[in-house]
Amino acid sequence: MEAVPARARGYVGCAAVLALFCLLRLPTLHAPWWAVALLAALYAACEHAVRRRFAGASHPVYAVLLAGVFLLPPPAAAFVPLPGALLARVEHRPAPARRIWRAARLALAVWGAARVHWALGGRDAVVASDFPYVLLPAVAAVLAFCLVLAALDGGILAVAERVPVRRAWQGLLSRSLAPIGVHGLAGLMMAVLWRSPYGPVAALLVLLPMCVSWWVFAQYHRERAAHQATIRALVQAVDIKDGYTRGHSERVGQASVMIARELGMDDERVEVLRFAGILHDVGKLGVPTRLLRKDGPLTPEERRIIELHPEYGHEMVRGISFLGEARAAILHHHERLDGSGYPYGLVGGQIPECARVVAVADAFDAMTSTRSYRRARPVPAALEELQRCAGTQFDPRMVAALVRALGRHGWHPAVTADEPEGTTAPPAAFPSRAGARR
Structure with a gap:
């Protein structure tokens, strides 16, 4: 565990001790051990199959764990995830x-859910197949399961990754309720069928539609991976053409995400803004390399050629449907609120919101990155310049959002402009001469 910080080792150790405490009464239980062994083996097999065949699937076999919650005493239910979690591929x-962390968090979540379920009389309701009264303890157990997982996951983020406490737990519970709720319903169906005259074999049939959902989810992740590969290829193409501002696109994407989150945009729009920031200068693939690498000042004609890159970029990505409004950001990120920008001289609200976000992120990175012809400005000086130009060149809302985000989180770019060529860094380096000379 040498790669894990000491505070994280302590946190994982405490979770493991609590999990062992939950299992103390296991040897004295009069539980159906064949059912415990069957559920544990089923969970281990599903865990292995899902991780092998459906890479990236979320909450893959919680249905089996929650079936154990509805069928078994709390210590026995807490044992079910241990073999699969301890033997699964890492x-x-x-x-x-x-x-150890995976096993401990699942054991604690299952134990807490089973305690709530049994305290509310859920076991008797499952045995009697007493609908709709069986639903209330089941819903409470699923909620307890989600609460324990969210509490543990937020804690490890705060301790191991030093995420601010107020952000560590943000959204963890709300994002898990819907998917785990579906698995809870499947687990309840398994438990009721298990206790019915049809027995465990009928209960296992519930996993068939779950397998279909895993397959659909895996297809989504494969498509997402293809999207990422497409973007990576475009970024690498620009990097090969002109490595003048190494990492610029990744940093613009990072700053765009910070602004979007500060504005309260949902996760889907935040991802689109990240794409927009990364690809905002992809149109420079259509600009002659001699102009991008020219050391001296540009002539008016050369500047007009470079100022065509937003339109080139829009044409390149217009057929990539998953980019959504990022395509508008690529086209309009050099527009200005006062109408003096390009390519169309849009004014104020005519400029798409996503383009206004990327414009601020682009200018901020251009000012805070070292170039061959000047040194980087300090972050406070760059923010002061953005605030001075807010209302004429930049949207004041976007500038204020970036100021708040940087005040809360600081600026820690993943790639710096003056890294040597051999430095490991994300594959991105879009030149932004126009942005740097604003």
Whole structure:
């Protein structure tokens, strides 16, 4: 566990001790051990199959765990996830610490859910197939399961990754309720069928539609991976053409995300703004390389050629449907509120919101990045310049959002403009001469 910070080791250790405490009464239970073993083996098999066949699937086999919650005493239910979690493949090191953490968090979540379910009389309702009264304890158990997972996950973010406390738990519970609720319904169906005259074999049939949902989810992730590969290829093409501002596109994407989150945009729009920031200068693939690499001042004709890059970029990505409004940001990120921008001289609200976000992020990175012809400005000086130009060149809302975001989180770009060529960095380096000379 040498790669894990000491505070994180302590947190994982405490979770593991609590999980062991939940299992203390396991040897004295009069539980159906064949059912415990069957559910544990089923969970381990599903965990292995889902991770192998459906990479990236979220909450893959919670239905089996929640069936154990509805069928077994709390200590026995808490044992169900242990074999699968401890033996499952781990992609990142250190593997022992990650396996222990995965097993402990699931054991604690299952134990808490089972305690709530049994306290509300859910076991008797499942045995009697007493609808609709069986639903209330089941809903409470699923909610407890989500609460424990959210509490543990937020804690590890705050402790291990030093995420601010007020942000560590933000959105964890709300994002998990819907998917885990679906798995809870499937788990309840498994439990009721298990206790019915049809027995465990009928209960296992509930997993068939779950397998279909896993397959659909895996297809989504494959499509998402293809999207990322498309963007990466475009960024690398620009990087090969002109490595003048190494990492510029990634940093603009990062700043765009900070602005979008500060404005309260949903996760889907935040992702679109990230794409827009990364690809905002992709049109420079259509600009002659000699102009992009020219050291001296540009002539008016050369500047007009470079100022065509938003239109070139829009033409390049107009057929990529998943980019959505990012395409408008690529076309209009050099427009200004007072109408003096390009390519169309749009004014105020005529400029799409996403383009106004990228414009601020682009200018901020241009000012805070070192170039061959000048040194980087300090972040406070760059923000002061953005605020001075707010209302004429930039949208004041976007500038204020960036100021608030940087005040809260600071500016820690993943790539710097003056990194040596051999430095490992995200594959992005869009030149932004026009933005740098504003």
